[in-house]
Amino acid sequence: MNNLVKQILAMVAGGLIVIGAFHVSGVSAQLQDSQTDTVAPAEADATLVSYEPVFQYQGQLLSPTTGQPVADGTYPITFRLYQELNGTQESFWGQQMSVPVTSGIFSVVLGGAAGSPIPYSAFDGRQLYLGVQVGSDPEMTPRQPIYPIPYAMNARFFNGLTTSDFVPIRRGPVAYGIVNADGSRQRGFRFSSGRSSFFGEYAITIRDANDNPINYNLNDYVTQVTVVESDECRGGSFATTGSGNGNLLIDIYRADGSQRECKFHFITFQP
Template identity: 25%
Template structure:
């Protein structure tokens, strides 16, 4: 690199290396580095000066001048480990091979070398929490299985219906959650209880009935099938004009495909409900429905 018209005063001069001609980044890949100086055609001044790395700080007011494709630019990295998007970092990488990435599908955590992700403190999940279920499909003819995975929600869904005297309404069961839990490859498990039926805040009822839901057809009806471990079963169709009960415990709590308003039943719209019926156990008794994927 050559500099012309350099001011020299009392034998002293100042130049900025790389100011006249930008230095390629590859220059700094070779260590150690030495600085040699020549004036016109005279011999090089000796000894050469060793270049040493030193800490460098940049003020935010001048950081904009450092933007390149590989450091602070959107879509770049530091260096190529943090990718910046319009809303901040979209990917943070860790050696060897792990990363945290964010995109339109959500946040993905990947550990390096296919190792597990270890959480050393309490983990609180406020939303849906799914695990991958392994599914093998054979051909029943000696062929190899075809393996795939599908999500299984690890949360449980709980619905409660308090007593409302002689004119109860059904408490609706969230249809989206019900379909997510019970319309997948393996269905879901439902349990129905009475809480505080005896005034002692205990629960009594039935546990673990398997529920499978069919698709909603073009008439907006949906077939359901409920079975116990002893092969007792009940089947029906939602929104077919006839109220059907999936579960009934002590004529007090019902999981039903009908809608009750002021104790009057109908089945004129899609959806399931939890009913706390009057007469059998009244007062403080609450019906509790538990659904697990």
């Protein structure tokens, strides 16, 4: 039984449209036996590496007249953070970038440019919204809400307190690794993988230290997926994550929204 839920978010202005998709579905797949051919992540103590407060944003630029991806090229895009969904309140952070776009798809890391750091204190639990402006067009509406992943950046400082004031933290990734385009497991840590020939989804079974399957629920874990571009997988791709039958489900799409087979990396955390 396949349960499919899709939500399309669009930001519209006078010139272009930015669109993204979220996908949750159920799937049954034949999984390979897991192997632990990658060493476990090192346990962390109270001395932590200092990371820049950055986060990744992906989107697709579409023409408002044709609904098709814009021409390939580099576009000037300004990103801003607000505390209001609408209104005239000024943004408290902004960054202008020259963004490469292929088949309408782009991916940027926000907050990483010199002179444009995002304050750690911004992610203190308040609701924030991202505004996007392409070139001289008006900023697109509505602004997009920022969901929990960037808020974790504030965890290192606990609103000003240093982590050395607390007990050591000993939690790393739950699972991570590389999955081949056919769904087979290349290498990694605590997972087995497969691909449904009927639905086309990749199914990842997360496993514990005893190689027992863990019930993966989209609301309890955070997963980052990176699609590997190759001769067989070119022209821009994006991935969505979901859960079903206790598995992590990953779909990979072309710019036109059709499914495709691509090799990818993933890493899963439990907050």
